[in-house]
Amino acid sequence: MKKKVSLKDIANRVGVSTALVSYVLNNKKEGRISEESARKIREAAREMNYRTNQIARSLKTNKTFTIGLVIADISNPFFSRLARIIEDEAEQKNYTVIIGSSDEKPEKFCKLVDTFLDKQVDGLIIAATDGTESCLNELIENNIPFVLVDRYFPSIHANYVALDNFKAAFTATQQLISIGCNNIGMVTYNSPLFNLTERKKGFLAALKENGNRNNRSRLKEVSIKARQDEVEKAVANLLSSTQPVDGLLFGSNTIAVQAVKYINTLPLRVPKDLALICFDETDSLDLFYAPLTYIRQPLEDMARQATAILLDRMDKNNKITQVNIEGELIIRKSA
Template sequence: MQKKASLKSIADKVGVSTTLVSYVLNNKMENRISKEVAQNIRDTAKELNYNSNQIARSLKTNKTFTIGLIVADISNPFSSALARIIEDEADKAGYTVIYGSSDENPQKSQKLIDTFLNKQVDGLIIAPCHGSEAQIIELENRNFPFVLVDRYFPEITTNYVALNNFQASYMAVNHLIDHGHKRIGMITLNSPLHHMKERKRGYMEALLEHDRTFVPDHLIELSQDFSSADIEGAFYQLLGLKEPIDAIYLTTNQLGMFGLKYINSNKIKVPEELAVISFDETEFLDLFSTPVTQLRQPLKEMGTAATEILIAAIADNNKLTQLNMQPLLVIRGSSTMTGLPKKVLETEMPPAVVINPLQLNGQKVKVA
């Protein structure tokens, strides 16, 4: 039987100390160790079939080095992309991520929280659903490390990383107005969640600041579980008005996908008959005949920040960190009546609105 590899056997073969081997295999002090030595240690560990004793490690540190992640729906491109970023960032710090979908259901959210706590995860990253406020307050009362991501409850003081959703909608509508569109419609979700309310507020504020009258018939709010028939009905209403809309703002990636399908199947000319802006960057937008203007969320920065904040909280850091990050408005042919500029332009946006900030780069609005 092959003798079980140990830190000492790896250290002896590489010619370094067991402490250094431990640092490398536990992803610590990477910046103070040469990449060549670190890679040699990992290769030797693999060659010797070394497996760390997670149970012993947990007993020694009183940690499981696992993080629980709760997203709204892992099949949604936004959620899956964010989960992958968090998984990669956590791995750099020696943590494993386990995750589940709440499906916007508070009962399922509670079940996931209970399951993760029973598995003794060291902390949680949560995209909270409506009705989960009591769950968040309970975690806060238990002083359990967690971070909210994408959504948060303004009335609950806790760590979060989110988008400045008001600014996103304001930018979208302001852009459409600047390009000569007179009747701007919006299809959104009828949700009490703060981020969706902020998207609606940004739409209305942009109209107000340009002395445009808000027309209630131009705003349609669908239920969370909307169908393609609901989208068809919304477009039928907006385009069937005595003065039909000449631009549409779709406030989620799912609304964008269904909306563009309707536009395509009904052969509506974009942007000549209808200008379009959709929320989030998805591969589906690239398949549309006219390049689609989109509001892009800084997913990499959001996932990285949420992970860093949580790991700091696990280390008993009681600092409150709240990040409202800026969106990117990527302007393409679907929203401009005069065509695209020949040259790619970049306009500096204000940095993220931050309380107790991490070191994050300011975001930009890109015209591409």
């Protein structure tokens, strides 16, 4: 086996002390030495294929400079984009992100958290799934730094960064009302997750404020991992009622994609016959002849704040920070 290159090997090649090599390779700024010396050391390290001894580094600093990121569903464009932005944000702070997807399964979620802790991550950023409250409470009891992102539980006193989902759904429904929709429906997930229940409440509150009190029948729920036929059935039910809907709000971009596939087979024109709005953008909906109006979640801001809060928590700041960010209604052709 080829011998690993050490700091001493680099020092001998450049003609400097081992301590100086260590200082340069472990610090972004070299204010105490010349730029030329720092350049030579980094160049030699690169040519000699030097790799940092992470075990030794973690023993010295009591850190692994890794963050565990648990997301709910990597196939969902929202979560894949969020993961990428968090990864980029963490890299700027010299942290590596390890990513796992729970697939909306609480057992897999808890297993991922345990795996990350076994790997000695310094902290966790978590998009939780339903049924994981006990796992999160264990993290709190064991003083493990973590931040919830997108989803949180009001009963758990923890750091989080999330969208103001009530206001976002209220705003989206008001947009449908403002363009003349008289019978508005919503298709969303049948889940007790707080972010999803807030979207339902925002939708119903907007209808109530505009005089639509008998509105529960216009709220259709599908399972969290709904198949195409389940979404089609929900949309068909709303379109075939005694007062067919002329406006639809979708509780997620995944539901929207499935619904639009079905709507595109019907003798309806969007938005003339049926106006549509969804949560979160997705490239596939841009291919529809009437690109969907949607609620944009500020992913960059969410990722930046979640990462900053976690790093602060890992520096032994026990203050709880809870951030609700406003979404932005992006108006396009569908509504």
